Each structure stands twice: as C-alpha cells, then as structure tokens.
Amino acid sequence: MRDxxxxxxxxxxxxxxxxxxxxxAAVGRATVALLDTDxxxxxxxxxxxxxxxxxxxxVEARALTLLARQQPVASDLRIIITSLRMVSDVERMGxxxxxxxxxxxxxxxxxxxxxxxxxxxxxxxxxxESICAxxxxxxxxxxxxxxxxxxxxxxxxxxxxxxxxxxLLEPAWDGGIERAIDVTLCGxxxxxFCDHAVSVARxxxxxxxGERVYVE
Amino acid sequence: MRDxxxxxxxxxxxxxxxxxxxxxAAVGRATVALLDTDxxxxxxxxxxxxxxxxxxxxVEARALTLLARQQPVASDLRIIITSLRMVSDVERMGxxxxxxxxxxxxxxxxxxxxxxxxxxxxxxxxxxESICAxxxxxxxxxxxxxxxxxxxxxxxxxxxxxxxxxxLLEPAWDGGIERAIDVTLCGxxxxxFCDHAVSVARxxxxxxxGERVYVE
Numbered sequence: 001m002r003d004x005x006x007x008x009x010x011x012x013x014x015x016x017x018x019x020x021x022x023x024x025a026a027v028g029r030a031t032v033a034l035l036d037t038d039x040x041x042x043x044x045x046x047x048x049x050x051x052x053x054x055x056x057x058x059v060e061a062r063a064l065t066l067l068a069r070q071q072p073v074a075s076d077l078r079i080i081i082t083s084l085r086m087v088s089d090v091e092r093m094g095x096x097x098x099x100x101x102x103x104x105x106x107x108x109x110x111x112x113x114x115x116x117x118x119x120x121x122x123x124x125x126x127x128x129e130s131i132c133a134x135x136x137x138x139x140x141x142x143x144x145x146x147x148x149x150x151x152x153x154x155x156x157x158x159x160x161x162x163x164x165x166x167x168l169l170e171p172a173w174d175g176g177i178e179r180a181i182d183v184t185l186c187g188x189x190x191x192x193f194c195d196h197a198v199s200v201a202r203x204x205x206x207x208x209x210g211e212r213v214y215v216e
Numbered sequence: 217m218r219d220x221x222x223x224x225x226x227x228x229x230x231x232x233x234x235x236x237x238x239x240x241a242a243v244g245r246a247t248v249a250l251l252d253t254d255x256x257x258x259x260x261x262x263x264x265x266x267x268x269x270x271x272x273x274x275v276e277a278r279a280l281t282l283l284a285r286q287q288p289v290a291s292d293l294r295i296i297i298t299s300l301r302m303v304s305d306v307e308r309m310g311x312x313x314x315x316x317x318x319x320x321x322x323x324x325x326x327x328x329x330x331x332x333x334x335x336x337x338x339x340x341x342x343x344x345e346s347i348c349a350x351x352x353x354x355x356x357x358x359x360x361x362x363x364x365x366x367x368x369x370x371x372x373x374x375x376x377x378x379x380x381x382x383x384l385l386e387p388a389w390d391g392g393i394e395r396a397i398d399v400t401l402c403g404x405x406x407x408x409f410c411d412h413a414v415s416v417a418r419x420x421x422x423x424x425x426g427e428r429v430y431v432e
Contacts (some may be wrong), residue, residue, distance in 0.1 A: 064293075
C-alpha cells in the first residue's frame with residue numbers, strides 16, 4: 001500500500017501527463033486553425049490555454065507543498081524538482097500552440113499559410129502532436145529508449161523547418177512579406193514546441209539514470 | 217556571523233548575478249555583431265555561451281545539493297527553488313543572444329539588418345542590455361519597485377518590435393525575403409530575451425512578497 005506522500009507524488013506525475021496531453025491537443029487544433037482558416041479552432045486553443053495555465057499553477061503549488069512539508073531526499077527530491085521543470089516546459093508548449101492559433105486568428109478569414117506550404121506545415125503540426133503524445137507517454141512510462149526516440153522526431157522537425165525557409169527563399173515565392181513573416185514565426189513556434197518536448201524527454205532520462213543530458 | 221549554509225545560499229545569488237551580467241554583455245555584443253557586421257564580436261558571443269552554460273550547470277548543482285543536504289524550509293526553500301527558475305531564464309537569455317550572433321555570422325560579410333532598420337534594432341539592443349543590467353541589480357537588491365520597472369522597459373521593447381514589423385510591411389520595403397526573415401527572427405529573439413528578464417523580475421517580487429505574478 002502506498003502512503004499519502006507517494007500518492008501526492010504520483011498525482012503530480014498524472015497531472016503532468018494531463019497537461020502534456022492538453023498541449024498536444026492544442027497544437028493539433030492550432031494547426032487546423034492555421035491551415036483550414038478555422039476561427040472556432042483558433043478561439044478554442046486561445047481560450048483553452050487558461051486550463052493549461054491553471055493546471056500548471058496547481059502542479060507547481062503541489063510540488064512546492066510537498067517539498068516544504070515532506071523534505072524529501074534523494075530520488076524523491078529529484079522527481080519533484082524535475083517535475084517542476086517539466087511542467088514549465090509543457091506550459092510553454094501550450095503557449096506556443098496559443099501563438100500559432102493567434103496567427104491564424106489575426107489573418108482570418110485570409111489564410112496565414114499559402115497553399116504551397118500547406119503540406120509542410122501539416123507535417124510539422126503532425127510531428128508536433130505526435131512528439132507531444134510520446135512525451136506524455138514517456139513521462140508516464142519513464143522508458144528511456146522511448147525518450148531518446150524524441151530526439152530523432154525532432155530532427156525531422158528541424159528538416160521540415162529548413163524546408164519551410166527553402167520555399168520562402170525560392171525566386172518563385174510570391175506570397176509577399178506579411179506571409180513570409182507569418183510562416184517564419186509559425187515555423188519557429190513549431191520548432192520550439194518540439195525543443196521543449198525533447199527537453200522533457202531528456203529530463204525523464206535524467207530522472208531514471210541520474211545523467212544530465214545537455215540541453216542548449 | 218553567517219553559517220556555511222547561508223554562505224552557500226548567498227553564493228548562488230552571486231553566481232546568478234554573474235550569469236545575468238554575462239547574458240547582458242552577450243546581447244550587447246551580439247547587437248554590435250549584427251549592426252556592424254562584426255564577425256569577431258559574433259564569434260565571441262557564440263564561444264562565450266559555454267561559460268554561461270557552465271555557470272548555469274554549476275548553480276543548478278549547488279542549489280540541488282543544498283536542497284538535498286540541508287532540507288531547507290519556508291523562505292530558504294523558496295529562495296533555492298526561485299533561484300533554480302531564475303537561472304534557467306537567464307541561461308535562455310544567453311541562448312537568445314547566441315541566436316542573434318549566429319544570424320550575424322550566417323550573413324557575414326553581408327549585413328543581416330538593412331540600414332533603415334539599424335536605429336530600431338540598435339534601440340532594441342540597448343533596451344535588452346539595460347533591462348538585463350537592471351535584472352542583475354534586482355536579483356542582488358531584491359528591490360520590488362525596481363523589479364516592477366522592468367515591465368515598463370519591456371513595453372518599450374514591444375513597441376520597437378511592432379515598429380520593426382511596420383517597416384517590413386511598408387510598400388517601400390525592398391530588402392527582400394531573406395532579410396525579412398532575419399529581421400523577424402532577430403526581433404523575436406530580442407523580445408523573448410526581455411520576456412525572460414521580466415520573468416526573473418517577477419520571481420524576485422514573488423520571493424519578497426510571496427505573491428506570484430502571473431507569467432504568460
């Protein structure tokens with residue numbers, strides 16, 4: 001039987017997984033908003049960020065209370081401190097999904113992303129969503145092989161990101177400056193979204209092995 | 217006389233101030249690299265990021281050791297946890313300065329920023345440097361009035377950021393897409409740099425008052 005303290009600790013991990021899934025849903029919906037000029041989807045992401053922020057504050061408060069009351073040592077201490085960091089990464093992922101949704105809303109009813117970039121941005125959105133789902137799984141399972149896999153997914157994101165710039169820089173690009181700015185910013189948001197997921201995965205590896213993976 | 221434990225705690229704050237000053241110097245130098253197409257300055261920022269990362273890892277390790285060994289409660293616990301967060305903000309500020317320097321290096325010997333935007337970017341660099349200096353002071357002094365001032369400096373940064381986009385979107389803009397991308401990214405880097413400084417200032421307010429200032 002587990003004591004109350006370890007239930008609290010498990011509860012923090014559960015909430016962390018929940019926030020990560022919310023961030024994944026948010027980036028998926030933000031991609032729909034962006035590509036289908038879907039204002040309702042954009043608004044849903046923008047309004048939904050509050051729930052992520054509240055869960056974030058809640059996890060933080062619970063982790064700090066545990067630290068203060070239980071004075072955990074060794075591995076429990078590491079779990080709590082690492083959870084505090086992971087939750088701040090995941091909250092930021094929610095913000096980045098929000099930024100993408102805001103670009104969609106700002107340009108609505110015009111599309112922010114020109115047709116010739118749809119397939120690339122759709123792929124970026126799919127990778128962001130999938131990396132986030134894996135990230136949630138890894139927080140739950142603490143499987144370090146799965147955690148390491150996220151780096152490779154992120155390489156695919158970087159490749160798509162380069163492709164995005166490649167299209168913008170083709171002489172044939174006639175989407176204009178405003179769209180080039182939107183594409184540049186959205187590309188950056190997707191890339192950062194995945195960077196944070198990788199950072200969470202590295203923290204899981206640290207949690208399990210005690211070895212710090214360097215994060216730029 | 218202070219005991220060893222409180223000396224450790226003070227040492228963490230001192231290192232935090234030191235990293236913040238390094239990040240400030242980095243963003244100042246990155247701005248020079250960008251506007252004066254100064255490759256040496258760019259390389260110095262890029263190479264210098266390692267020192268920031270090392271100090272970061274060092275502060276983290278010391279904070280975690282203090283947590284594990286001393287099991288601090290109440291205000292000391294808050295100081296350590298808040299320091300861990302501040303140091304991660306400041307480390308990120310170093311990364312953002314590095315990104316700016318990399319844009320300068322990528323375009324060298326061509327200028328990444330066209331002449332008509334020099335004064336705006338120079339102002340952004342100056343505000344970033346100044347906000348960072350204030351940030352270091354505030355970490356040291358814990359003066360919450362000074363901490364609150366950083367929000368207003370950040371408003372100026374936001375205003376400059378809008379001005380940047382305004383110029384890019386003028387019909388007269390003939391800098392081309394590649395430069396528009398560089399300007400967009402650099403603008404974002406300066407803006408995020410200041411966001412992190414504001415976040416540090418808010419954490420100082422939290423440290424002093426116990427009241428959490430909401431950070432998006």
